[in-house]
Amino acid sequence: MINIQEVIETNKMIEQENLDVRTITLGISLLDCSGPDLEEVNRKIYDKITRVAENLVATGNRIQREYGIPIVNKRISVTPISLVGAAACKTPEDYVTIAKTLDEAASTVGVNFIGGYSALVSKAMTASDKLLIQSIPMALSQTERVCSSVNVGSTKTGIDMNAVKLLGEIILETAEYTKDKDSIGCAKLVVFCNAPDDNPFMAGAFHGVTEGDAVINVGVSGPGVVKKALESVRGADFETLCETIKKTAFKITRVGQLVAQEASKILNIPFGIVDLSLAPTPAIGDSVAEILEEIGLEYAGAPGTTAALALLNDQVKKGGVMASSYVGGLSGAFIPVSEDQGMINAVEAGALTLEKLEAMTCVCSVGLDMIAIPGDTKATTISGIIADEMAIGMINQKTTAVRIIPVKGKTIGDRVEFGGLLGYAPVMKVNSFSCDNFINRGGRIPAPIHSFKN
Amino acid sequence: MYIACSHGLMKKTVITVVGKDRVGIIAKVCTYLANNRINILDISQTIVQDFFNMMMIVDTSESPKDFEVLLEELEQIGSEIGVIIKAQREDIFDKMHRI
Numbered sequence: 001m002i003n004i005q006e007v008i009e010t011n012k013m014i015e016q017e018n019l020d021v022r023t024i025t026l027g028i029s030l031l032d033c034s035g036p037d038l039e040e041v042n043r044k045i046y047d048k049i050t051r052v053a054e055n056l057v058a059t060g061n062r063i064q065r066e067y068g069i070p071i072v073n074k075r076i077s078v079t080p081i082s083l084v085g086a087a088a089c090k091t092p093e094d095y096v097t098i099a100k101t102l103d104e105a106a107s108t109v110g111v112n113f114i115g116g117y118s119a120l121v122s123k124a125m126t127a128s129d130k131l132l133i134q135s136i137p138m139a140l141s142q143t144e145r146v147c148s149s150v151n152v153g154s155t156k157t158g159i160d161m162n163a164v165k166l167l168g169e170i171i172l173e174t175a176e177y178t179k180d181k182d183s184i185g186c187a188k189l190v191v192f193c194n195a196p197d198d199n200p201f202m203a204g205a206f207h208g209v210t211e212g213d214a215v216i217n218v219g220v221s222g223p224g225v226v227k228k229a230l231e232s233v234r235g236a237d238f239e240t241l242c243e244t245i246k247k248t249a250f251k252i253t254r255v256g257q258l259v260a261q262e263a264s265k266i267l268n269i270p271f272g273i274v275d276l277s278l279a280p281t282p283a284i285g286d287s288v289a290e291i292l293e294e295i296g297l298e299y300a301g302a303p304g305t306t307a308a309l310a311l312l313n314d315q316v317k318k319g320g321v322m323a324s325s326y327v328g329g330l331s332g333a334f335i336p337v338s339e340d341q342g343m344i345n346a347v348e349a350g351a352l353t354l355e356k357l358e359a360m361t362c363v364c365s366v367g368l369d370m371i372a373i374p375g376d377t378k379a380t381t382i383s384g385i386i387a388d389e390m391a392i393g394m395i396n397q398k399t400t401a402v403r404i405i406p407v408k409g410k411t412i413g414d415r416v417e418f419g420g421l422l423g424y425a426p427v428m429k430v431n432s433f434s435c436d437n438f439i440n441r442g443g444r445i446p447a448p449i450h451s452f453k454n
Numbered sequence: 455m456y457i458a459c460s461h462g463l464m465k466k467t468v469i470t471v472v473g474k475d476r477v478g479i480i481a482k483v484c485t486y487l488a489n490n491r492i493n494i495l496d497i498s499q500t501i502v503q504d505f506f507n508m509m510m511i512v513d514t515s516e517s518p519k520d521f522e523v524l525l526e527e528l529e530q531i532g533s534e535i536g537v538i539i540k541a542q543r544e545d546i547f548d549k550m551h552r553i
Contacts, residue, residue: 002544004498004509006551007468011540066521068542254549322553 011068018224018286019252020070021259022279024060025200027207027215027272028052030079030116038088042101045084049076049105049114052214052269057110059266063259071259072221072281072421076106077205078116086128092135099139099146106145113188115205117148120195123157123444125166133163136170140185141177147188147203151195153390155397159193159445164390167191168383168439172406175375179408182416186405187338187370191386193393193400198273199329204366204401215272216264217329220256222248223278224285226316230294241295242315249276249319257324275329276320277365278312280340282423288312288333289342300335300343301352309333310363330399332365338418338425339370347426354385354428362392367401372416372425375408382406384435387445395448465515466495466544469528473537475506482535483510483528490524491516506537511544 013019033044053076060074078084081098089095099117106114117139119129136148150167153159171186178185190204197208200217207215229248233240256274264271280288289300295308313333321327335357337343346352354371361367367389373382386402393400407416410427417424469487471479480497487494487510496511514524525541532539 001496001511002468002547002551004500004507007470007509007547008500008502008507010547010550011470062522065525066543067546068540069546251550255546258545258549 013225014069017228018283019222020072021218021256022221023073023075023200023219024071024263025075025077025205025217026053026056027077027211027217029207029211029213030084034084034087036087038094038097041088042097046101046105050108053109055267059263063262069255073112075111075202076114077207079207080116080118080120082119082129082132089128089131092131092138095132095135096138096142099143102146103143113145113147113202115147115202116207117146118150118206120151121160121163122151122154124160125163133166133170136189137173137177140174140188149190149192149204149206151192153193153394155194155394155451156447158447159390159394161444162442164383164386165439167386168379171382172379175406175408183405183407184418187418187422191402193390194398196329196399200275201330212270214269216260216269217272218256218260219275219277219279220252221279222252223280223288223291225252227291227294242311245312245315246319249316250323253320253323273326273328274324276316276327276331278316278333280334281421282339282341284341287340287342288335289340289346293342299346299349299351301346301356306359306363309360313364330365334366334369335360335364336370338423339421347428354430358388361389361400362396366399369403370425372405372407372427373430374411374427375406377406377430380436380439381430383439467512467514467541468544468547469510469512469541471508471537471539472505479535479537482531486531487512490519
């Protein structure tokens with residue numbers, strides 16, 4: 001039977017170390033909502049989401065009460081809308097009506113974000129993919145809760161450089177459309193390479209076409225718990241360090257697994273995966289950067305950061321895999337800048353640059369995340385940053401992503417407030433040398449040699 | 455965790471009481487549990503950083519009240535006697551600390 005020390009340990013994690021379940025994300029297939037009549041497509045989408053997700057929020061709240069574990073977000077991901085709207089949408093404005101429907105449905109069921117305003121164009125764009133991408137600035141400026149993502153590359157297909165070029169422009173346009181709110185639209189737009197079908201985390205969540213009709217995916221968190229555990233092994237060797245991370249990751253993930261199974265049972269919707277990510281928030285003591293500091297760095301970004309992050313990411317997976325029957329999604333350590341107080345401190349101290357962040361993304365999920373850059377950055381420069389990040393994903397057979405915010409009217413050293421879980425960010429310096437001729441070539445970068453495994 | 459027993463499924467709940475020690479805490483909590491047909495399976499206590507910590511493992515399957523109601527009433531008793539009382543399903547501890 002459970003003893004009192006174990007009970008105290010668990011409750012200490014929850015009460016003092018910010019252990020929580022970051023999100024229960026309900027994936028809903030909208031493939032059966034497509035058709036040639038836009039009005040009917042919108043009606044079907046609204047009906048299906050509000051029907052399937054009717055009890056999602058209440059269920060999350062119930063589990064939170066019964067187990068005493070905070071469940072921070074209840075969210076929804078849907079089939080990439082470029083597929084659902086392909087037959088009905090003839091203009092970008094047509095797609096925006098679907099974005100508004102998603103927003104309304106999310107508001108009705110009480111979730112704070114709905115993901116899947118997405119297109120999968122890792123090899124090339126169809127006409128409807130292109131319309132959806134063109135509609136993103138309008139869609140994100142006219143909705144509150146809709147999140148968008150575009151997968152522009154994969155290890156199997158290479159990188160669609162036409163889409164990369166277009167997205168540089170779209171990101172700037174989204175920044176312009178939402179300039180009165182510090183260009184926040186860009187915080188809800190992710191560009192992916194090797195995007196997973198079952199990611200529960202926003203803004204990149206969508207319900208992949210390989211999935212069933214509905215599925216429950218859960219994202220765990222707990223950087224504060226790992227940090228606290230590592231305080232007890234200060235000065236110990238790497239073996240002890242790794243063992244401590246692994247054991248802690250196991251405990252965190254088991255809570256995620258329990259919540260996922262319970263939600264699945266109550267909602268009568270199959271359990272998909274637990275995402276093992278260490279997801280920070282702007283709260284003090286809920287930071288991945290602070291773990292890196294505890295491992296032995298003055299600030300995240302100091303020499304040794306990539307190695308420390310690599311071992312952290314690997315040990316989290318090793319501990320987490322044992323704790324859950326199905327692991328998926330992004331599963332790694334997140335290193336967003338604005339959502340992590342330790343990362344913000346590192347940038348403000350001058351320890352962390354965009355280039356170092358890029359290096360860090362080689363060894364962890366997910367990518368250049370929540371980084372504010374000057375509003376006058378050129379579209380081709382943004383495309384160049386995206387291309388670099390996509391190449392890292394393609395070659396290393398991992399997910400990488402770019403969620404970058406060129407903040408209109410702001411420049412290096414200014415501070416941008418996004419509010420809530422999105423936090424605040426110092427505007428970072430971008431390498432201003434030109435890559436125009438590279439981006440303007442057009443076409444696609446071929447798949448790498450090691451993708452030919454057949 | 456659900457364990458089959460003579461009267462059906464046992465629903466194990468962990469009740470924790472944390473606060474400054476004083477006369478009658480256990481009596482108050484136990485009286486409430488008895489009045490609501492909640493059986494105590496295990497009870498232990500310790501002092502952590504000068505705070506009284508008590509843990510009870512109880513079976514709520516015979517209780518006529520909803521779990522939500524039990525939670526609220528226990529919280530209420532806690533605030534009356536100046537301690538924090540929480541009730542959580544046992545699974546969260548079991549999953550975390552047992553393979």
